Amino acid sequence: MAFGRRSILIAAAALGSGRARAAAIAPERFLWMQNAAGEEVAVAFRAGEEYIPAAIARLRHLLRDVHAGVEGPMPPLLLDMLSVLQEGWDYSRPIIVRSGYRTPLSNAAIEGAARRSLHLHGQAVDMAVPGISADELGTRAAGLARRLGFMGVGAYPSFVHLDIGPQRVWTR
Numbered sequence: 264m265a266f267g268r269r270s271i272l273i274a275a276a277a278l279g280s281g282r283a284r285a286a287a288i289a290p291e292r293f294l295w296m297q298n299a300a301g302e303e304v305a306v307a308f309r310a311g312e313e314y315i316p317a318a319i320a321r322l323r324h325l326l327r328d329v330h331a332g333v334e335g336p337m338p339p340l341l342l343d344m345l346s347v348l349q350e351g352w353d354y355s356r357p358i359i360v361r362s363g364y365r366t367p368l369s370n371a372a373i374e375g376a377a378r379r380s381l382h383l384h385g386q387a388v389d390m391a392v393p394g395i396s397a398d399e400l401g402t403r404a405a406g407l408a409r410r411l412g413f414m415g416v417g418a419y420p421s422f423v424h425l426d427i428g429p430q431r432v433w434t435r
């Protein structure tokens with residue numbers, strides 16, 4: 264949390280090869296999130312190249328379909344993307360998850376939801392960040408998508424949809 268990406272890369276260059284170097288390049292990653300049920304998790308979920316199973320399990324539970332009470336798949340790549348985005352505010356603001364994983368039944372009940380939504384695969388999150396407008400959040404997410412070459416970003420009036428599918432940006 265105390266290291267920026269630049270200082271991590273400089274530290275990595277100063278190290279020898281092997282695990283220490285890999286760990287320095289892939290730093291510890293954090294997430295601070297709240298869900299629609301009012302639950303909150305703030306946790307380090309990755310140390311170097313290793314994901315931390317207990318932390319992943321807590322985040323999977325947080326991102327479950329809260330209406331159906333069902334946990335979905337939780338691709339760690341989605342957590343990495345959210346963490347990189349949250350790093351933009353130095354982890355000073357939580358991510359408010361409006362919708363994470365959705366069962367087919369829950370998804371069908373949402374007006375306007377895509378029938379083949381990536382929420383059905385646990386690959387998408389609808390989110391907001393307190394004190395940050397959906398516009399700004401969408402702009403930041405779209406910037407990250409350009410850097411990475413993938414990620415779907417949908418800007419809605421009060422939240423931003425983010426997924427780890429192919430790169431595309433839309434506004435509603």
Ligand SMILES: [Zn+2]
Pocket residue numbers: 362382387388389424425
């Ligand atoms: Zn969505």
